[in-house]
Amino acid sequence: MSRPEPTRIVSKLPDAIPFVAPEAYEREMGTKFLARLGANESVFGPSPNAIQAMTEAVRNPQWYGDPLSFELKSALVTKHNLTNDHFVVGPGIDGLFTHIASAYFAPGDRVVTTLGSYPTFNYFVDAVGAELVQVPYRNLKVDLESLAKEAKQCQAKAVYLANPDNPSGTFHDGNAIQHFIDQVPDETLIILDEAYLDFLEDYEVADLRLIRLRTFSKLYGMAGARVAYAFGEPETLQPLNRIRPHFEVNSIAQAGALASLQDHDFKTKIQEKNRLAKYDLAILLEKYGLYPLASSTNFVLGDAGSKARAEAIVTNLRQERVFIRKPGLAPLDQYIRVSVGTEEDYAVLAKALKQVNL
Numbered sequence: 614m615s616r617p618e619p620t621r622i623v624s625k626l627p628d629a630i631p632f633v634a635p636e637a638y639e640r641e642m643g644t645k646f647l648a649r650l651g652a653n654e655s656v657f658g659p660s661p662n663a664i665q666a667m668t669e670a671v672r673n674p675q676w677y678g679d680p681l682s683f684e685l686k687s688a689l690v691t692k693h694n695l696t697n698d699h700f701v702v703g704p705g706i707d708g709l710f711t712h713i714a715s716a717y718f719a720p721g722d723r724v725v726t727t728l729g730s731y732p733t734f735n736y737f738v739d740a741v742g743a744e745l746v747q748v749p750y751r752n753l754k755v756d757l758e759s760l761a762k763e764a765k766q767c768q769a770k771a772v773y774l775a776n777p778d779n780p781s782g783t784f785h786d787g788n789a790i791q792h793f794i795d796q797v798p799d800e801t802l803i804i805l806d807e808a809y810l811d812f813l814e815d816y817e818v819a820d821l822r823l824i825r826l827r828t829f830s831k832l833y834g835m836a837g838a839r840v841a842y843a844f845g846e847p848e849t850l851q852p853l854n855r856i857r858p859h860f861e862v863n864s865i866a867q868a869g870a871l872a873s874l875q876d877h878d879f880k881t882k883i884q885e886k887n888r889l890a891k892y893d894l895a896i897l898l899e900k901y902g903l904y905p906l907a908s909s910t911n912f913v914l915g916d917a918g919s920k921a922r923a924e925a926i927v928t929n930l931r932q933e934r935v936f937i938r939k940p941g942l943a944p945l946d947q948y949i950r951v952s953v954g955t956e957e958d959y960a961v962l963a964k965a966l967k968q969v970n971l
């Protein structure tokens with residue numbers, strides 16, 4: 614029987630999504646995880662105001678959400694001191710990646726990233742048939758100088774970096790980022806993924822010659838609601854509006870995101886909780902010979918000393934019903950990655966690490 618064929622680009626792609634969800638492991642195990650510390654979600658949950666706003670919004674799902682996300686964007690205008698046209702709201706940063714890739718990348722284009730950094734971005738570059746050019750980490754940090762140099766050398770269409778970075782957890786300050794922007798050729802689009810920047814003090818980037826990405830999935834505790842935004846020069850962002858599905862950010866997520874921004878104490882409260890819980894996590898990891906790397910995010914890398922030990926710990930913890938993950942590629946592949954958790958999570962983790970005894 615003949616069937617319709619997907620495009621030539623899609624036919625060549627592997628049948629896989631890059632992230633095996635904890636739910637998939639739970640189905641396989643036939644039981645739930647006792648501690649879910651593998652996806653850098655927020656154990657602190659959303660703002661109570663966001664919960665209230667979403668609870669009200671959920672009573673009226675018969676109406677389409679505002680395709681322009683006008684109210685949410687108005688709050689963003691105030692927050693960033695820009696205009697409405699500087700923003701595009703989307704279903705998570707991952708959702709915005711698909712629009713950036715569709716709007717800007719085509720077969721033959723080269724896109725520069727860091728080898729081993731957030732893999733989901735690469736997935737969308739592959740999906741449109743553009744070519745990835747990957748630069749290694751330097752001293753476990755994104756190598757800004759080499760990224761800019763490579764962008765120039767290969768006449769890249771775009772260069773991507775996450776700051777703070779996942780999975781390393783390392784960070785470059787605003788001066789370093791501005792210097793990096795100055796080194797990248799004007800023709801290259803800079804995609805600056807700031808999913809974890811809310812955990813730190815915001816830095817100023819005078820230059821808007823880039824797309825910056827922020828999410829409500831991390832500090833704001835709304836990963837399941839799927840809402841994020843891109844900001845930058847209107848001319849750079851408007852192409853995303855030409856191709857995005859109009860109603861892709863649902864009314865409930867929009868209401869929750871808006872209420873999160875309006876809860877002015879929430880961010881500092883969670884920053885503090887995260888700082889304390891991250892400290893406890895680092896101490897716990899160190900106790901089990903998993904030497905923690907300083908992190909600017911809501912997760913900590915623990916050095917297991919070898920890739921084999923790190924892999925064994927991840928697998929064995931899963932058998933103890935603890936979900937963590939690890940980076941796949943050198944130089945980070947000898948680390949395990951554990952998201953910040955609650956005291957109860959840490960008690961479960963400590964007991965499991967003792968049991969696993971690796």
Ligand SMILES: Cc1ncc(COP(=O)(O)O)c(C=O)c1O
Nearest residue numbers: 705706707775779808828830841
């Ligand atoms: C660097 C980075 N960017 C983006 C995302 C995804 O964000 P969102 O939930 O907004 O799609 C993640 C999630 O882990 C991340 O680590």
